[in-house]
Amino acid sequence: MPASPTFSIAVLISGNGSNLQAIIDAIKNNELDATIKLVISNRQNAKGLDRAKEAGIPTLLVDHTLYLNREEFDQAMLDALTRYQPDLVVLAGFMRILSAKFVSALCGKLINIHPSLLPLHKGTHTHKRALEANDSIHGCSIHYVTKELDGGPVIAQSQVPIYPNDTEELLAVRVQKEEHRLYPLCIGLIAKKKLELVDGAPVLDKQPLTNGGIKFRQSNYDTYYLK
Secondary structure, X not given: OOOOOOOEEEEEEOOOOHHHHHHHHHHHOOOOOOEEEEEEEOOOXXXXXXXXXXXXXXXXXXXXXXXXXXXXXXXXXXXXXXXXXXXXEEEOOOOXXXXXXXXXXXXXXXXXXXXXXXXXXOOOOHHHHHHHOOOOEEXXXXXXXXXXXXXXXXXXXXXXXXXXXXXXXXXXXXXXXXXXXXXXXXXXXXXOOOEEEEOOEEEEOOEEOOOOXXXXXXXXXXXXXXX
16 A cells, blocks of 8 residues: 655635645546645635545634634634644635734745736736736736735746637636646645745745746646656
8 A cells, every 4th residue: 555645735715626626636646645634714605615525634614704803813724724734735715815924824835826927917806807908818826925915936827828709707717727737736846845935935946936937838737747
């Protein structure tokens, strides 16, 4: 019997959990050598909780509405994460702004996925804003989380074209497909200690990543699936 993965993650969600499912599937398909120790949601009706339970992953509801302020809510999550001691905390559609204390406590161990090519279109409604800006390309970014909203150092980006007749819905589907490929891949690079945060900057194979990190298109994903 193969040894259990030594690299562990916790995933924070607020809704559907499609990126969580992509991570679960990558682990199941032996594309990602890791284990999910815990899934935390701030919303009771998040479908991602059902996805986790179906996969036999421990879940925890930390309802933000039951806390007086952001700091108390974040402390409750930190207390839970301290009990489980994951190597990496993954934000996957977690729709809460995190306090400086939370981010500092997990410095270098906290990553997020954002549906734009950062630094373009920070915040919400990214597909709508990309169309309104007449961008020719769009995509998603994975970055280490810092105190600046969507402003942490970028690890990797995956690009998709924007077509003349695109709608927000069509563009969202195209970007989400890339999210589902990119997130497990980057988690895998961190798990293998090929990718890390050094002095506030992402480093891949001892080389600093600049200008948006690793640039992916559909043709070059396999290069980084190093098993």
